[in-house]
Amino acid sequence: MRNIIEFDAMDPAFQRDPIPMFERLHAADAMLLDPAIDAYFLGRHEDVAQALRSDVFTTAPLAESAQPMMGDRVLAQMEGQEHKAKRGLVLSAFSGRSNRERHAQIIARVTSALLAESLRRGRLDLINDFGKAYSMLVTLEALGLPTDRYLDVIAWHSGVATFVTSLRLTEAQRLHSVACSQAFIAYLTPLVEDLRGSSRDGLIPLLCNPAAGGGMTTPETVALVLNVVLAAAEPSDKALAYLFHHLVSCPTLLDRVRNDRHLLAPAIAETLRISSPVQLIPRQINDDATVGGVRLAAGTRVFCMPGAANRDPSVFRDPTTFDINRRKAAQQAPIGGAASMHFAFGTGTHMCVGAAFSLMQLELTANILLDHLRDLRTPPGFMLEEEGFYTRGPVAMPLEFAPYDGAVPLGPRT
């Protein structure tokens, strides 16, 4: 039976660096309990798999943590046929050859334009000069939304994300988040109304169209669009910055990947495993359940910790080592066998619907960066600082490279 370690999820030491607590959890074969918020935190790979794949573990907490910000239900709150139908619409808007080609063009254009501005300087902060604008511009364009007010959208998104990803909020934070949510909804509502019934490609006309299986009201559509904007923009810049952190930290690996781009896909998979941008996935148990031999009563709140599960030594050999051959090696000599998948995108019914899009986005953008940033390195003395324990990412990811002194080989954003 699992041991239970009591802890304080708000402890600044845990929030600054959760990895020592993950290691303690694994060494003690435990789950964590935060008595102040009366919730269990699961970090064994097996426990997280069980919780995310079982219907007994519901997404009920989102009614409090997400719905008030979106104005209506998010996709993960839906169940059964309704969830299947709406999830299918989101999937169809992000898959298929013509969508993939359109999205690839958007990703390449946004990446090139933002990069062009930095190439002459010979330095670029992948989070603050590039990533935040990049992840929002790609998301808005992929959804067929205008980009002229993307800076406002980034500010509203930040306020909404604070609400969704905080276990405790001050009253000032709550009021700010509510104001951001209201502004965001007011901005999106007329845009959704305009796209309703239009023959344009993209998610919004699909969600509105009864013949396509949508038929959602404007507030329902706005909520789902807000949901997708938040889900897509929040982790993307973090994953990209982590990828470059791992590559630049090991110059021989960087050279190998630069010279053999087939290695990018395993490098991205390993980045997502060892540096998962989504660190908490909330659930509530709707019937008594047993996890790791521990009996949990109906109504219990649980947080799955993909970042901990992805470092479970009973599944991942040398879990703290960044190893791009891991998946290949696991197929040949598995510790965890077929179960040794990482949970950066979750698993089960609510597994990330944008996973394939994200992987394409990361690979395309990383290829463009590797093509143009020569002599890539971090500034002397740089130490990675991370923030967030619900979603987690680098505070900054400064890169230095050989500056272009002639014509910059990338065009402006049109």
Ligand code: HEM
């Ligand atoms: C590196 C990038 C990303 C990461 C790490 C990530 C991670 C996750 C995780 C862990 C979940 C599972 C949540 C749960 O089980 O409750 C999830 C769900 C979801 N993600 Fe992503 N995500 C990423 C990118 C995206 C993108 C680009 C989209 C845009 C389409 C997206 C849309 C969604 C939606 C709508 C859900 C809810 C799915 C459902 O309930 O059926 N995500 N994501």
